[in-house]
Amino acid sequence: MTFLDLTGQQSTDIRTKISGNISEHTFTVRSGEECLLDLPRFSGVSPKTVQVYAGIDAGSTQTRGAFVDLDYLNSLQELNSYDELFGTTYVVPSLFKDIPDNRSIPTKGAELWANMDSYISFDGSGTKFTRVTRGQKAIDVSLSNSKLMNSVAKVDNDSLYLNICDALGYGILQKYVTIPATVDLWISSSLPPEDFNDHGKNTFRGKMRSFKWKHLDYGITIQFKIRELYTFTEPEANVKGYYTVEREELPEEVLHIEGGGRNVSHEILHGGNSLSLACDSSMDAGSLLLDTLGQRYSEKRRSKVPSMDNLERSLIIGKLKQGAEWEDITDVIKESKDIVADQIFNNVMDKAFQRQHIVQPETLDVITFGGKLFDCGDYDYSITKRLMNRFSTVAPKTKFKRFTKNYIPWGLVLLMMGEQE
Ligand SMILES: Nc1ncnc2c1ncn2[C@@H]1O[C@H](COP(=O)(O)OP(=O)(O)OP(=O)(O)O)[C@@H](O)[C@H]1O
Numbered sequence: 183m184t185f186l187d188l189t190g191q192q193s194t195d196i197r198t199k200i201s202g203n204i205s206e207h208t209f210t211v212r213s214g215e216e217c218l219l220d221l222p223r224f225s226g227v228s229p230k231t232v233q234v235y236a237g238i239d240a241g242s243t244q245t246r247g248a249f250v251d252l253d254y255l256n257s258l259q260e261l262n263s264y265d266e267l268f269g270t271t272y273v274v275p276s277l278f279k280d281i282p283d284n285r286s287i288p289t290k291g292a293e294l295w296a297n298m299d300s301y302i303s304f305d306g307s308g309t310k311f312t313r314v315t316r317g318q319k320a321i322d323v324s325l326s327n328s329k330l331m332n333s334v335a336k337v338d339n340d341s342l343y344l345n346i347c348d349a350l351g352y353g354i355l356q357k358y359v360t361i362p363a364t365v366d367l368w369i370s371s372s373l374p375p376e377d378f379n380d381h382g383k384n385t386f387r388g389k390m391r392s393f394k395w396k397h398l399d400y401g402i403t404i405q406f407k408i409r410e411l412y413t414f415t416e417p418e419a420n421v422k423g424y425y426t427v428e429r430e431e432l433p434e435e436v437l438h439i440e441g442g443g444r445n446v447s448h449e450i451l452h453g454g455n456s457l458s459l460a461c462d463s464s465m466d467a468g469s470l471l472l473d474t475l476g477q478r479y480s481e482k483r484r485s486k487v488p489s490m491d492n493l494e495r496s497l498i499i500g501k502l503k504q505g506a507e508w509e510d511i512t513d514v515i516k517e518s519k520d521i522v523a524d525q526i527f528n529n530v531m532d533k534a535f536q537r538q539h540i541v542q543p544e545t546l547d548v549i550t551f552g553g554k555l556f557d558c559g560d561y562d563y564s565i566t567k568r569l570m571n572r573f574s575t576v577a578p579k580t581k582f583k584r585f586t587k588n589y590i591p592w593g594l595v596l597l598m599m600g601e602q603e
């Protein structure tokens with residue numbers, strides 16, 4: 183990563199420079215990122231300080247942030263709905279390119295997606311910055327992508343911290359009409375179970391420090407001051423978020439499986455407490471599904487392995503782009519999903535129930551599923567279909583629930599508020 187010295191650099195107002203049109207996008211945003219296609223709504227900056235609770239789910243494909251302004255929270259007479267408390271969950275793509283210099287990257291539109299070019303500094307004197315582009319600018323610049331690599335623990339990966347900083351920066355940029363100069367932050371962040379140990383938590387605390395966030399084109403500088411930092415596992419945040427927000431009673435024995443791009447994590451909650459010996463993650467996740475799909479496709483159709491972008495889109499629409507035509511590949515997708523489902527089943531059975539004997543499959547009230555790996559796609563087939571079949575052989579009286587939205591960011595804020603009481 184290269185550090186840039188911004189001393190003396192002038193900021194320019196983007197609104198005098200931009201031109202272009204949304205239809206020029208070469209890549210559509212992923213679901214959840216739609217608000218990046220809006221125009222920035224801020225009207226100015228102010229020297230004021232705001233105090234914010236932030237719940238951050240830093241996934242390998244997207245980083246999602248929920249924000250609660252403390253003045254707003256304190257002004258509430260009663261809580262009518264969690265939608266009202268949290269409002270929008272702001273999402274940035276986790277894939278970025280860090281730019282080693284101050285080159286100019288032309289803007290292709292007025293929307294935020296076309297203008298994601300920020301400078302992040304953890305350096306107290308605020309002179310050493312890392313320049314980070316996402317969205318259209320990351321597509322346009324010819325450098326290689328940075329992402330949360332599977333081979334490195336999430337907490338050891340510097341990309342994680344840049345993703346969190348940008349989720350906070352762009353989140354505040356979209357939440358406030360007048361952008362504050364300083365944000366006092368209470369952060370609650372999720373970690374995969376494999377990082378949820380003393381080493382992982384200490385590493386996270388050491389690296390996730392107060393920072394300065396600049397958007398030069400918008401003329402914005404925000405100082406983020408971290409007041410407190412909390413961590414929870416992704417499964418716990420999703421399950422407790424779901425049961426709180428949907429106002430359902432948390433059952434006595436819950437097994438949650440979270441399927442993302444990088445990890446499949448599982449955790450058992452017994453009377454609301456996590457059984458640490460039944461909490462783990464594996465790599466049988468989206469990247470394995472995409473690899474399996476590519477291999478199966480190439481074997482069955484005797485052709486080369488399609489690109490990852492093409493395969494990823496096919497998981498959503500069931501079709502692979504072949505020149506000007508679309509090939510229906512739902513047969514290969516279903517086979518690949520079944521292969522990954524069997525691996526997840528074997529792995530969870532092995533790791534969740536062999537190391538502890540307090541909760542066994544047949545006594546579980548419910549198995550819950552979260553994460554996009556378990557989505558159906560337009561062809562209406564999901565990994566959970568096979569997983570439910572497999573689990574019902576060992577847990578015939580257990581119910582199943584697939585979360586249709588991500589409760590992690592809201593769950594994180596709620597868990598943090600619970601710890602503060
Ligand atoms: N319809 C679908 N069927 C199966 N997989 C899908 C579908 N849609 C998206 N995916 C896959 O889901 C993965 C992304 O899931 P999700 O957004 O939950 O992960 P994440 O939270 O960003 O990552 P992680 O938590 O593992 O770090 C990607 O690998 C993507 O290809």
Ligand SMILES: [Mg+2]
Pocket residue numbers: 240241242416441442443553
């Ligand atoms: Mg995730």
